[in-house]
Amino acid sequence: MLSRIKDLATTIAPRLIEIRRHIHSHPELSGQEYQTAAFVAGVLSSSGLHVQEGVGKTGVIGELQGTGEDKRILAIRTDMDALPIQERSGLEFASRIEGIMHACGHDVHTTVGLGTAMILAQIAEEISGKVRFLFQPAEEIAQGASWMVADGAMDQVSGILGVHVFPSIPAGSIGVRYGALTAAADDLEIIIMGESGHGARPHEAIDAIWIASQVITTLQQAISRTQNPLRPVVLSIGKINGGRA
Incomplete structure (x- = not known):
C-alpha cells in the first residue's frame, strides 16, 4: 500500500504544483476565501468525494467513505486563508492581489489536503472507515475553527490530524508531535x-x-x-x- 501511495504521489505531483501555484497567485483574507473554497470544492468533487460548502462560513468539507465496516471517522484539517502582506518575491506565480499574500504557507496546506484526498480516493477500497477532509477558513484571526465546529464539522470524529509547514525541517521529512506545538491564539x-x-x-x-x-x-x-x-x-x-x- 505504501509503495502504491508513493507511485500515486509521484504521478499527481505536477498537478499539485499547479494547484499550489494557482492558490498562491489568488490569496484571500480570513473569512473571504470564496474563490479558494470553490476551487477546493471542485477538486474534491472531481476526485469523487462528497462535498459540503459553506461550512463555518467559507469552509469546505470533503468526505471519503471506505469499503470496510469501521464506523470511525478520521479528520484531516488544513487551512486556506492568506495574510494582509505585500508580496515582492518576483515569482511568476506571485500574488496577483495587491496587499495580500500566502506568507504563512496555507497555500501549501490546502494543496497537501487536496493531494491527500486525491490519493486516498484512488485507494478507497483499502480504507476501512471514513476520512473527513476539513478545509478551514480564517485561521489567521483565530475564528475559523470555532465556526466549523459550530456547523458540525467535528461531529462523530474519532481523531484528527493537523498539518503545518515548518521551514527548519528538510524537504521530504515529516515532523510529528503530540499535544501543543506552537501557540493558541487569543486577541x-x-x-x-x-x-x-x-x-x-x-x-x-x-x-x-x-x-x-x-x-x-x-x-x-x-x-x-x-x-x-x-x-x-x-x-x-x-x-x-x-x-x-
Whole structure:
C-alpha cells in the first residue's frame, strides 16, 4: 500500500504544483476565501468525494467513505486563508492581489489536503472507515475553527490530524508531535487614553505613546517573572496605533 501511495504521489505531483501555484497567485483574507473554497470544492468533487460548502462560513468539507465496516471517522484539517502582506518575491506565480499574500504557507496546506484526498480516493477500497477532509477558513484571526465546529464539522470524529509547514525541517521529512506545538491564539486589545499637549511641555499632557511603550515592555518582563519557564507563554503585540500629529 505504501509503495502504491508513493507511485500515486509521484504521478499527481505536477498537478499539485499547479494547484499550489494557482492558490498562491489568488490569496484571500480570513473569512473571504470564496474563490479558494470553490476551487477546493471542485477538486474534491472531481476526485469523487462528497462535498459540503459553506461550512463555518467559507469552509469546505470533503468526505471519503471506505469499503470496510469501521464506523470511525478520521479528520484531516488544513487551512486556506492568506495574510494582509505585500508580496515582492518576483515569482511568476506571485500574488496577483495587491496587499495580500500566502506568507504563512496555507497555500501549501490546502494543496497537501487536496493531494491527500486525491490519493486516498484512488485507494478507497483499502480504507476501512471514513476520512473527513476539513478545509478551514480564517485561521489567521483565530475564528475559523470555532465556526466549523459550530456547523458540525467535528461531529462523530474519532481523531484528527493537523498539518503545518515548518521551514527548519528538510524537504521530504515529516515532523510529528503530540499535544501543543506552537501557540493558541487569543486577541488582546489595550486602549490607553492620553491627553494632548505641546511637545515642549510634556508635563502638562498625558503621553499615551510613552505609556504604551512602557506597557509593551513591562508585559514582556512580567511573563518572564510570573509564568513557569517550563511551560512557555508567548505574548506578541502585533499592532500599535497612536497620535495624529
